Amino acid sequence: MSELQRTLLEEIREKFEPIRGIFDTPLKRKRVLEIESESNTDIHFWNDRKKSSALLKEKKSIEDGISSCESLLKKFEDILVAIEFGEEGDELSVKEADDCIEELSKEVQILETRRLLSGETDKNSxxxxxxxxxxxxxxxxxxxxxxxxxxxxxxxxxxxxxxxxxxxxxxxxxxxxxxxxxxxxxxxxxxxxxxxxxxxxxxxxxxxxxxxxxxxxxxxxxxIDDDINIDVKDSDLKVDTYRAGGAGGQHVNRTDSAVRMTHMPTGIIVQSQQQRSQIQNRETCIKLLKAKLYELELSKRQAESKVIEDAKMDNAFGSxxxxxxxxxxxxxxxxxxxxxxxxxxxxxxxxxxxxxxxxxxxxxxxxxxxxxxxxxxxx
Incomplete structure (x- = not known):
């Protein structure tokens, strides 16, 4: 095993261990069993779609983390075996070890990124x-x-x-x-x-x-998905339709398929003209509006905390x-x-x-x- 391989492998180990401690713990495995038990024994579990969806998402997230950790541990073992053969003069195995170390480093980076993406909406589109x-x-x-x-x-x-x-x-x-x-x-x-x-x-x-x-x-x-409740009343909306501009074919340019939607209480305006039908553009506008209303509510909550407000200055318009x-x-x-x-x-x-x-x-x-x-x- 070359000195460079030892150094790289040790660096990867140092990065991996704290990450493993976050994704793969007895408490995490216990939580998976609790969710499985609740879904199998509670006859009302599937009646509450919002609750069941949230729990299943939590279970999948934990299982994905545990699976990733187990996969990385297996690759550590494969690298050690490849290195043992390499020390006996098998050049192919030395190359395999180098390739495995590079792949392992990338996977640890992916797992670290997942650890950092722990915000309430970080998983969202x-x-x-x-x-x-x-x-x-x-x-x-x-x-x-x-x-x-x-x-x-x-x-x-x-x-x-x-x-x-x-x-x-x-x-x-x-x-x-x-x-x-x-x-x-x-x-x-x-x-x-x-x-x-x-x-x-x-x-x-x-x-x-x-x-x-x-x-x-x-x-x-x-x-914003269905798990986060953003109430948009039809009475609060002003909907205008117009003909889409630019390329798009005769259908798009000859019909009032584009939609502009104004949320009267906040003055937020969204529009969509890329879809062929007015219905599709309306659905896109609703999605855009919910996202903007969520951001507006989030900014109001952040303004109540001076610490968060100070950090928010880095992201504000004009900065x-x-x-x-x-x-x-x-x-x-x-x-x-x-x-x-x-x-x-x-x-x-x-x-x-x-x-x-x-x-x-x-x-x-x-x-x-x-x-x-x-x-x-x-x-």
């Missing part, structure tokens, strides 16, 4: 709204780049993403867009993107090739969370966590997981290293 800042075509182009980055990251993670509403810019890019992303732990991963993104580059739209700074805001909301500098040097830096990358092209192509994970780590630790806001350190 997400709705992401992107708005270009002031600056005309330059800002609209930046908003389009951010939308592409988010869609590329969703594709890398195997999530299903759909642009449900989009308003094109006058010259290029987009003024705003709304995206729904479906999958497990989508909101938990993407909530790190909530805030204002700043771009510094030589503008391709400036004939004098001057340096421009552009801003784009991103709002991330969890999709810069990350700078992307393409000129005169190349650097992407998160001003909250101080995480950075010297490869902006990769980041803008969807390689943002390291930023997401570092954000979650520092949230779990209860504080940020960076202050966020001005980004003067990048000027």
């Amino acid at each position: 997400a709705i992401i709204t992107i708005n270009a800042g002031a600056g005309g075509t330059e800002a609209c182009d930046w908003a389009m780049m951010i939308m592409r980055m988010i869609l590329r990251f969703a594709d890398r993670k195997g999530f299903k993403a759909e642009v449900v509403d989009e308003l094109e810019g006058d010259g290029a890019g987009i003024k705003n867009a709304t995206i729904t992303i479906d999958g497990d732990y989508v909101y938990g991963l993407f909530k790190s993107e909530n805030g204002v993104h700043r771009l510094v580059r030589i503008s391709p739209y400036d004939s004098n090739a001057r340096r421009h700074t552009s801003f784009c805001s991103v709002f991330v909301s969890p999709v 810069q969370i990350r700078s992307y500098v393409l000129h005169p040097y190349k650097l992407v830096k998160d001003v909250r966590t101080l995480a950075q990358s010297s490869d902006p092209n990769a980041v803008l192509d969807g390689d943002i997981e390291d930023f997401c994970i570092e954000y979650l780590r520092q949230i779990a630790a209860g504080q940020f290293k960076g202050k966020g806001g001005s980004g003067e350190d990048l000027e």
